[in-house]
Amino acid sequence: MIVFEQKPFEEILGYLVHDEKVFILRCKGCAKANQAGGEADVTEMKKKLEGRGIDITGSTIRGLLCVKAKSILSELNKDLVNTSSILVMACGLGVQSLAEVTDKVVHPACNSMPDRESMERGKREHRCGTCGDCVLEFTGGICPLTACSKGLLNGPCGGTSNGKCEVSKEMDCGWMLIYDRMKKLDRLGVLKSFLESKDYRKMQGPRRLIT
Numbered sequence: 271m272i273v274f275e276q277k278p279f280e281e282i283l284g285y286l287v288h289d290e291k292v293f294i295l296r297c298k299g300c301a302k303a304n305q306a307g308g309e310a311d312v313t314e315m316k317k318k319l320e321g322r323g324i325d326i327t328g329s330t331i332r333g334l335l336c337v338k339a340k341s342i343l344s345e346l347n348k349d350l351v352n353t354s355s356i357l358v359m360a361c362g363l364g365v366q367s368l369a370e371v372t373d374k375v376v377h378p379a380c381n382s383m384p385d386r387e388s389m390e391r392g393k394r395e396h397r398c399g400t401c402g403d404c405v406l407e408f409t410g411g412i413c414p415l416t417a418c419s420k421g422l423l424n425g426p427c428g429g430t431s432n433g434k435c436e437v438s439k440e441m442d443c444g445w446m447l448i449y450d451r452m453k454k455l456d457r458l459g460v461l462k463s464f465l466e467s468k469d470y471r472k473m474q475g476p477r478r479l480i481t
C-alpha cells in the first residue's frame with residue numbers, strides 16, 4: 271500500500287486549464303488508508319472543477335487501479351469517448367499503470383508518500399518512490415525517479431544507447447520512454463518545464479527492487 275494525499279486544488283486546476291473535457295477516476299484500492307478517498311471527495315472535486323469552468327464528462331471509483339488498469343479502462347471505454355484527459359485520484363503507481371494502457375493524457379491528483387508500516391513488512395511497490403510531490407503530470411505518467419537509473423528529473427544523462435540505459439543494457443532508458451510518450455501525446459513542449467529538486471528526506475527505501 272502507498273499512502274497518498276490530494277494535491278492542492280489550484281495545482282490540479284493548473285494541470286487542466288488546456289483540457290476541454292476531463293473524466294475523474296478514483297482508485298478505491300487504498301481508500302480506507304488514504305486521505306484522498308471515497309465518493310465524497312470525487313463529488314467535491316467534480317463540483318469545484320465545474321465551478322472553475324472545467325467540463326467534467328463523468329466520474330467513477332474503481333479499483334485496484336495499480337493491478338487492473340487495463341480491465342478498468344476497457345469498462346470505461348464508452349464513458350471516455352468524448353474525454354480529452356483523465357484526472358486520476360490514486361497513488362503514483364495507479365497513475366502510471368493507467369498511463370501504460372491509455373493514449374489519453376493522465377493527470378495525477380495526488381502526492382504519494384512512504385508508508386513505514388508497509389515498508390517494514392516488505393510490501394511496497396517500487397515504481398513509485400513515494401516522493402511526496404508527484405511530477406507525473408510533466409513526464410507523461412512515467413516516474414523519472416524510478417524509471418531512470420539516476421532518478422534524473424530534467425532529461426536524460428546522455429548515456430542512452432539505442433533506447434537502453436547506460437547502467438544496464440537490460441533496462442530501457444526511462445527518459446527515452448518519457449520522451450516517446452510525450453511525443454505520442456503531442457505534449458513535448460511540457461518537457462521544457464523545469465522540475466525542482468526533490469526533498470529527499472521525505473523519501474524512503476530503494477527505487478528499484480531486483481529479486
Ligand code: SF4
Pocket residue numbers: 362363381382383397398399400401402403404405406413414415416
Ligand atoms: S513522482 Fe514518482 S515517486 Fe513521486 S509520487 Fe509521483 S510516481 Fe511516486
Ligand code: SF4
Pocket residue numbers: 417418419420421422425426427428429430431434435436437442443444445446
Ligand atoms: S541512460 Fe537514461 S535511464 Fe539510464 S541513467 Fe541515463 S537518463 Fe537515466
